[in-house]
Amino acid sequence: MLADRSVLAAPPFDDWNVVVSQARGQTVYFNAWGGSERINDYIDWVGDRVAAEYGITLAHVKLADTADAVARVLAEKAAGRTSGGSVDLIWINGENFAAMKAQSLLFGPFAEALPNDRWVDIIGKPATRVDFTVPVDGLEVPWGMAQIVFLYDTTRVGEPPRSMAALLAWADAHPGRFTYPAPPDFTGSTFLKQALYGLATNPAALQQPATDSSFAEIAAPLWPWLDRLHPLLWRGGTTFPANDQAQRQLLDDGEIDISLSFNPGEASSAIAQGLLPETVRTYVLDGGTIGNAHFVAIPFNANAKEGAMVVANFLLSPEAQLRKQDPAVWGDPTVLATDKLEPAERRKFATLPLGIATLSPADLGPALLEPHPSWMTRLEAEWRQRYAK
Amino acid sequence: MAAAVRQVTSAAAAGSHLWRRLDLLRACPALTLALFFAPVAAGLLGTALPAFGWLPVLGGTQLSLEPWQRLLLAPELPSALRLTLTSGFAASLTSVAIVIIFCAAAHGTRLFRAVERLLAPLLAIPHAAVALGLAFLLAPSGWLVRLLSPWATGWTTPPDLPTVQDPLGLALALGLVVKEAPYLLLMTIAAMAQVEVKESLAVARSLGYGPMTGWLKAVLPRVYPQIRLPIYAVLAYSLSVVDMALILAPATPPPLAVLLMRWFGEADLAMRFTAAAGAILQLLIVVAAIAAWRSAEAGFTRIGRAWIAAGRRGGNARTIRVAVGVVMVALLALASISLLANALWSIAATWRYPAVLPTEWSVTRWLREADDLGPLAWTTIALGAAATLCALALALGCLENERRHGLRVSDRGLWLIYAPLLVPQVSFLFGLEVMFVAVRLDGSWIGLVWSHLLFVLPYVFLSLADPFRSLDERYARSARCLGASPARVFWRIKLPMLRRPALVALAVGFAVSAGQYLPTLFAGAGRFSTLTTEAVGRAAGADRRVIGLYALVQAIVPLLPFALAVLLPARRAIAAAARPGR
Numbered sequence: 018m019l020a021d022r023s024v025l026a027a028p029p030f031d032d033w034n035v036v037v038s039q040a041r042g043q044t045v046y047f048n049a050w051g052g053s054e055r056i057n058d059y060i061d062w063v064g065d066r067v068a069a070e071y072g073i074t075l076a077h078v079k080l081a082d083t084a085d086a087v088a089r090v091l092a093e094k095a096a097g098r099t100s101g102g103s104v105d106l107i108w109i110n111g112e113n114f115a116a117m118k119a120q121s122l123l124f125g126p127f128a129e130a131l132p133n134d135r136w137v138d139i140i141g142k143p144a145t146r147v148d149f150t151v152p153v154d155g156l157e158v159p160w161g162m163a164q165i166v167f168l169y170d171t172t173r174v175g176e177p178p179r180s181m182a183a184l185l186a187w188a189d190a191h192p193g194r195f196t197y198p199a200p201p202d203f204t205g206s207t208f209l210k211q212a213l214y215g216l217a218t219n220p221a222a223l224q225q226p227a228t229d230s231s232f233a234e235i236a237a238p239l240w241p242w243l244d245r246l247h248p249l250l251w252r253g254g255t256t257f258p259a260n261d262q263a264q265r266q267l268l269d270d271g272e273i274d275i276s277l278s279f280n281p282g283e284a285s286s287a288i289a290q291g292l293l294p295e296t297v298r299t300y301v302l303d304g305g306t307i308g309n310a311h312f313v314a315i316p317f318n319a320n321a322k323e324g325a326m327v328v329a330n331f332l333l334s335p336e337a338q339l340r341k342q343d344p345a346v347w348g349d350p351t352v353l354a355t356d357k358l359e360p361a362e363r364r365k366f367a368t369l370p371l372g373i374a375t376l377s378p379a380d381l382g383p384a385l386l387e388p389h390p391s392w393m394t395r396l397e398a399e400w401r402q403r404y405a406k
Numbered sequence: 407m408a409a410a411v412r413q414v415t416s417a418a419a420a421g422s423h424l425w426r427r428l429d430l431l432r433a434c435p436a437l438t439l440a441l442f443f444a445p446v447a448a449g450l451l452g453t454a455l456p457a458f459g460w461l462p463v464l465g466g467t468q469l470s471l472e473p474w475q476r477l478l479l480a481p482e483l484p485s486a487l488r489l490t491l492t493s494g495f496a497a498s499l500t501s502v503a504i505v506i507i508f509c510a511a512a513h514g515t516r517l518f519r520a521v522e523r524l525l526a527p528l529l530a531i532p533h534a535a536v537a538l539g540l541a542f543l544l545a546p547s548g549w550l551v552r553l554l555s556p557w558a559t560g561w562t563t564p565p566d567l568p569t570v571q572d573p574l575g576l577a578l579a580l581g582l583v584v585k586e587a588p589y590l591l592l593m594t595i596a597a598m599a600q601v602e603v604k605e606s607l608a609v610a611r612s613l614g615y616g617p618m619t620g621w622l623k624a625v626l627p628r629v630y631p632q633i634r635l636p637i638y639a640v641l642a643y644s645l646s647v648v649d650m651a652l653i654l655a656p657a658t659p660p661p662l663a664v665l666l667m668r669w670f671g672e673a674d675l676a677m678r679f680t681a682a683a684g685a686i687l688q689l690l691i692v693v694a695a696i697a698a699w700r701s702a703e704a705g706f707t708r709i710g711r712a713w714i715a716a717g718r719r720g721g722n723a724r725t726i727r728v729a730v731g732v733v734m735v736a737l738l739a740l741a742s743i744s745l746l747a748n749a750l751w752s753i754a755a756t757w758r759y760p761a762v763l764p765t766e767w768s769v770t771r772w773l774r775e776a777d778d779l780g781p782l783a784w785t786t787i788a789l790g791a792a793a794t795l796c797a798l799a800l801a802l803g804c805l806e807n808e809r810r811h812g813l814r815v816s817d818r819g820l821w822l823i824y825a826p827l828l829v830p831q832v833s834f835l836f837g838l839e840v841m842f843v844a845v846r847l848d849g850s851w852i853g854l855v856w857s858h859l860l861f862v863l864p865y866v867f868l869s870l871a872d873p874f875r876s877l878d879e880r881y882a883r884s885a886r887c888l889g890a891s892p893a894r895v896f897w898r899i900k901l902p903m904l905r906r907p908a909l910v911a912l913a914v915g916f917a918v919s920a921g922q923y924l925p926t927l928f929a930g931a932g933r934f935s936t937l938t939t940e941a942v943g944r945a946a947g948a949d950r951r952v953i954g955l956y957a958l959v960q961a962i963v964p965l966l967p968f969a970l971a972v973l974l975p976a977r978r979a980i981a982a983a984a985r986p987g988r
Contacts, residue, residue: 081942081943084671087673089928089932096839096844103848103931252566259657272564401480405481
């Protein structure tokens with residue numbers, strides 16, 4: 018699965034020190050989702066650090082949707098602007114990465130040439146090299162890990178349902194108290210894939226591209242399950258929350274009892290911000306949940322490529338990764354292999370508190386691999402046909 | 407479009423001759439059309455070509471109908487269309503009906519004057535803020551239910567009822583009425599200033615007509631033509647609204663405009679072709695809706711004429727008058743309550759169901775944001791002022807030029823000016839962005855003001871055009887007879903008389919500019935942050951406390967010009983105009 022370094026094109030630089038000196042004085046426009054105060058504060062801190070250390074000005078362009086930045090790069094390409102682009106660094110993963118990679122909208126390969134890339138846990142966290150089964154090929158730099166967790170309010174739910182069958186039974190006993198974000202929102206689509214993992218008789222087939230026959234066979238148990246589940250959902254399954262954030266709000270409002278998130282630290286973080294009651298806890302399903310990674314990438318026509326690389330390299334540093342994982346700051350799991358680090362730094366990672374509602378790595382369990390993207394495409398299309406009318 | 411080109415070139419030719427005489431005025435129509443032609447053409451082409459499969463950057467190098475086939479096969483389409491049409495027409499019809507009946511019933515009363523004073527501040531509240539406030543009021547876990555729970559309802563957890571995001575789109579229609587009825591009322595009041603309302607009503611009363619019937623028969627026929635364009639704008643807006651629909655309309659499927667935005671945002675970039683076809687469909691729907699409204703007007707006019715000619719005097723109609731008064735006050739109350747809800751959220755730390763008020767308070771959020779708010783507000787104000795003043799100068803220039811030289815912006819030219827309101831922003835802006843990048847204006851202050859001008863000028867123009875054209879020409883003629891130059895007549899007679907509609911136009915234009923998210927992000931290339939770009943970006947996290955804070959600030963900043971529009975005394979302007987000599 019791991020990308021072979023030898024097949025990659027040569028890195029865009031020979032001497033990292035030259036990159037660092039060229040980066041001095043540059044302004045890096047970091048286009049990143051701006052919906053979280055804590056993440057915004059963390060990016061502010063990164064800005065202070067790279068300004069002090071490298072003389073780089075980091076400007077956070079707060080987006081409501083990564084697609085807005087992708088569209089801007091696309092418009093620039095359409096207008097023939099191959100340099101001096103407006104986006105220097107973009108927070109990205111999964112489908113957006115696959116699309117930008119396929120349309121040659123990304124700069125690189127550069128990621129594996131960054132000095133701090135050597136700390137990345139490519140063995141234990143293969144998702145840092147394969148994004149939704151699409152090889153990263155050095156076009157994006159891993160930033161943090163994600164794994165599906167379920168959030169529930171312990172005052173209203175006793176023993177949470179830990180399998181898809183149990184979830185249906187629970188919904189039957191508590192109609193209107195569960196829902197999931199409407200696909201193609203990525204958390205919603207991931208819920209479908211998770212359900213497929215739990216219901217399919219041969220989940221190993223999910224790693225292969227879906228064909229008409231394999232999709233019909235593997236997904237067969239999913240549709241009757243959803244047909245039975247939907248009338249038992251919030252609003253009888255006639256409408257769905259737009260994304261995981263909207264669903265977290267429903268949990269806080271008491272309109273539902275169980276929510277889901279791609280960030281294992283979401284519950285602790287939300288509790289600390291007063292966005293969820295302190296009685297909310299996290300759980301995962303028996304057999305594990307889907308995990309992946311999120312990244313930063315540089316558009317092909319970025320104006321401050323050197324600055325963007327230096328910022329990306331800083332984001333990978335043990336210092337920045339440690340702070341990011343601190344539940345008091347953001348609570349986003351590191352992409353680094355902490356056993357590769359210096360003992361002092363390793364100790365700091367080991368002694369980080371987990372956060373009140375975050376599962377220990379042992380309880381979180383191993384992450385299931387993302388199915389091949391063709392499954393997601395087909396699941397979303399079929400879901401639209403059946404339930405989006 | 408070709409006719410518009412001819413118009414631009416011929417007018418530009420006329421302009422070049424006149425530039426030597428430094429007659430800026432005569433160049434106004436040409437300048438306006440020139441400012442609009444390139445970006446509108448770019449925006450329309452950027453939508454139309456991908457709709458037929460042409461977008462080389464994504465490998466679309468052959469014209470085809472495939473995007474349309476995909477669009478028509480989209481499972482969401484029928485429901486999305488139905489939702490768009492029902493909520494859009496319900497909102498527009500209700501708003502127009504409420505405004506007309508309220509004007510007929512309440513003109514000249516104390517209630518009317520009180521409502522009039524409240525209108526401007528309420529107009530300044532951003533659509534999204536009203537939607538959020540309404541959603542919080544109406545949701546099953548919202549304020550109304552909390553007031554009654556659990557002591558009266560027994561609901562210890564919120565009930566599972568579709569009170570917002572309802573399948574029929576009623577919550578969305580209500581939200582639209584709360585915002586659009588005040589806008590139409592403001593336009594109607596500005597229009598009434600150009601009609602001798604008192605005199606007409608006095609005659610009608612002396613002939614024995616009831617107060618409502620008198621207004622409907624003697625005033626409405628002269629006011630309606632002046633508010634026709636604002637009504638079309640409301641119709642177009644209601645059929646293509648995104649921000650309110652995201653909050654108040656159902657999500658699976660959403661109304662067409664939201665569906666398109668989602669498709670444009672899909673990671674699968676090939677979806678942009680289908681989305682572009684959808685954007686053309688959206689444009690056609692809006693144009694067809696306006697055409698349908700227009701033909702319904704003709705029908706109403708025939709019926710109305712017969713009704714007027716029949717001469718029935720009508721009674722006191724007390725019940726209707728009270729009822730419509732209650733409805734209008736309720737609308738204003740809903741808008742105020744939504745703002746209040748946002749204000750409370752901005753200082754709440756914890757506020758969970760079923761608490762009627764926050765259980766923990768905090769001002770730390772305000773303190774934290776205080777540093778950022780200053781620069782954001784400054785950019786918003788500077789940008790809004792620049793775009794609005796440009797729009798006002800161009801609109802007044804075109805109108806005055808039309809009066810003096812008979813050189814009128816043709817109907818085709820008008821379509822050019824209104825096009826930015828008719829095409830979904832997300833597709834329109836893609837073409838616009840390509841143009842701005844090509845001429846290296848993206849990320850520049852000029853490009854940013856220009857992009858805002860495209861959305862501000864239509865509103866400024868339709869706020870001003872009919873009041874200007876309805877000015878009593880005899881004042882200007884008398885002044886000319888007394889030896890005043892045309893310029894002096896314009897500055898000293900017409901402008902003071904148009905003070906009210908001009909200030910309303912400024913205020914509406916400013917609010918429109920202040921509310922732009924995508925144009926600021928696209929043309930500004932992420933280089934310029936305004937209150938709205940910050941608010942929309944931050945709102946993605948669904949934290950009501952942050953959203954409440956930004957919604958409140960967003961409402962306050964556009965209030966500044968609204969406050970000017972209301973507070974600036976009329977007499978001083980007229981007195982200045984009357985002063986002899988220069």
